[in-house]
Structure formats: C-alpha cells, structure tokens
Amino acid sequence: xxxxxxxxxxxxxxxxxxxxxxxxxxxxxxxxxxxxxxxxxxxxxxxxxxxxxxxxxxxxxxxxxxxxxxxxxxxxxxxxxxxxxxxxxxxxxxxxxxxxxxxxxxxxxxxxxxxxxxxxxxxxxxxxxxxxxxxxxxxxxxxxxxxxxxxxxxxxxxxxxxxxxxxxxxxxx
Numbered sequence: 001x002x003x004x005x006x007x008x009x010x011x012x013x014x015x016x017x018x019x020x021x022x023x024x025x026x027x028x029x030x031x032x033x034x035x036x037x038x039x040x041x042x043x044x045x046x047x048x049x050x051x052x053x054x055x056x057x058x059x060x061x062x063x064x065x066x067x068x069x070x071x072x073x074x075x076x077x078x079x080x081x082x083x084x085x086x087x088x089x090x091x092x093x094x095x096x097x098x099x100x101x102x103x104x105x106x107x108x109x110x111x112x113x114x115x116x117x118x119x120x121x122x123x124x125x126x127x128x129x130x131x132x133x134x135x136x137x138x139x140x141x142x143x144x145x146x147x148x149x150x151x152x153x154x155x156x157x158x159x160x161x162x163x164x165x166x167x168x169x170x171x172x173x
Contacts, residue, residue, distance in 0.1 A: 057124045060173040061144045064091060064104055065111040067165035071157075072110050081157070088154060088166030095152045101170050110165065116172070119144060137162050140169070147171035 067077045068084035079087065091108055095101055105115045119141060120126035122133050133141040139155035139162035147153050148171065155167040 055121055055145050057121050058127065058130065058173075059119050059121075059144055059171060061117050061119065061147075062101060062105060062170045062172055063111065063115045063117065063140070064095075064109045064168040065115070065165055066091065066108065066168070067110040068157075071163065071165045075110050077110055084165055085157065088157075088168060092152065092154045092168050095168060095170065101152070104168075117144075121145060137164065140167050143167065143169050144171060149173055 065072070066084050066088040067075060068079050068081045069077055071077065071084075077084075087108070091104055095104055102114065106113045109115050117136075118127070118130040119133050119136065120130045122141075124132075126132050133145065137155075138160075139158060142161075143153045143155040147169065150171065152168065152170045155162045155169060157163075157166050
C-alpha cells in the first residue's frame with residue numbers, strides 16, 4: 001500500500017489558508033496610501049421644511065388693555081406697573097383656561113369694551129372699518145398677526161412697542 005505523503009501537507013496548508021482568511025475577514029482593511037479621485041458620496045438633502053403659512057391680510061381681534069398709572073391718556077388708572085404686569089398675567093391665564101373673554105374685557109380693560117379691532121396687514125389697503133397694522137402699536141400687530149383664530153396671546157409692556165401697557169389679545173378671525 002502506498003501512502004500519499006502530500007495529503008497531510010495539503011491539510012496543513014488548507015488549515016493555514018483557512019486561518020488566514022478568517023483573520024482577514026474580521027480585521028478591518030489597512031488604510032490605503034493611494035489617493036483616490038472618486039467623488040465623495042453626497043449626503044442626502046434634508047426633506048424640505050414645511051412652508052410657513054403666509055400671514056393673513058386681514059384679521060379681527062379682541063383685546064384687553066391693562067395699563068398702569070400714567071400709561072393711558074384720559075384714564076385714571078392707579079395701579080403700579082408691577083401690579084399691572086401681575087394682573088395681565090392672571091387675566092391671560094384665565095382667558096387661556098377658557099373663561100369668557102367678553103366678560104374679562106368688560107371687567108378689566110382700560111380701553112373701550114368690547115375691544116374689537118379689524119386690522120389690515122402691512123402693505124394691504126384697509127377695508128372700511130379696518131385699521132392699518134402700522135397705525136397700531138407694533139407689539140399689538142405683531143401678536144395679533146402671529147395668532148391663529150381662537151388663540152390668545154399677550155403683547156408685553158414696552159415703552160417703544162407697547163407703551164400703553166399689556167394687551168391680552170384673542171384672534172377672532
């Protein structure tokens with residue numbers, strides 16, 4: 001009987017090759033020192049942002065003005081600025097909780113009840129009975145036009161943008 005002496009050598013060689021292949025598969029490739037000219041894979045563009053809704057041309061708002069001593073000509077308001085701020089925040093909270101806005105206007109406004117205003121946005125010709133946005137104090141229009149119908153917001157007192165006090169504003173239409 002003859003033995004094939006190359007068979008054990010072949011088995012050793014196959015084991016060696018198998019070991020090398022397994023190590024290579026689990027080892028990350030070494031960095032290449034060659035410079036490639038291929039373009040990098042482009043990063044996918046983010047999905048387009050939802051377009052912001054265009055501001056309304058005309059709105060109807062109702063508001064409660066909370067002034068302080070000396071802030072509203074012709075009104076004998078005796079509360080301090082700090083008292084006015086606290087009251088405005090309380091009324092805003094009550095209104096947002098669903099309390100009757102008409103009743104809050106009748107009870108608290110330092111303007112005339114019912115406190116309704118029709119406004120035309122900047123660059124829009126006002127219709128009959130409307131005020132141009134730029135005829136109002138800036139904060140009033142900024143808040144009013146930022147609200148959706150039914151929402152309530154507040155224009156904070158500011159000597160330049162809201163000099164009469166705090167405006168609690170409800171957008172009607």
